Amino acid sequence: MADRPGRSFASFSSRRSAMEYGSDPVAEETRGLIREVVALLEKHQHKGAFRELAIYAEPQVLGELRKMLPDTLSRLVVHEAAANFVPLDSADLTRRLNDDPALTLTPGQAR
Secondary structure, eight states: OOSSOOEEEOTTSSOEEEOOOSSOHHHHHHHHHHHHHHHHHHHHHHTTOOSOEEEEEOHHHHHHHHHHSOHHHHTTEEEEEEOOOTTOOHHHHHHHHHTOGGGOOOTTOOO
16 A cells, blocks of 8 residues: 555546545554454364453454454453553553453352
């Protein structure tokens, strides 16, 4: 994709006009990343690595993920929230997840 759209000639005159991009490159990259994440989740789910799934993602990514998640995985979703945990180190991430009341387990409850 070029840094700006090209120009084309109108079929009925010699005037030129700007062309629109055919797709949004950032959205396409996001969907590609989501496809990779879904494939990885499916692989681990087939191996029995998890029985339930909690999803945290930025709002736009969360919306796309909902559309792209196959039924086999969407049935396992127990919690989802719009959040960006990427900048957190592992200690902060653990603390934030442990503080989420939606993921709090009662004594004796196993996941």
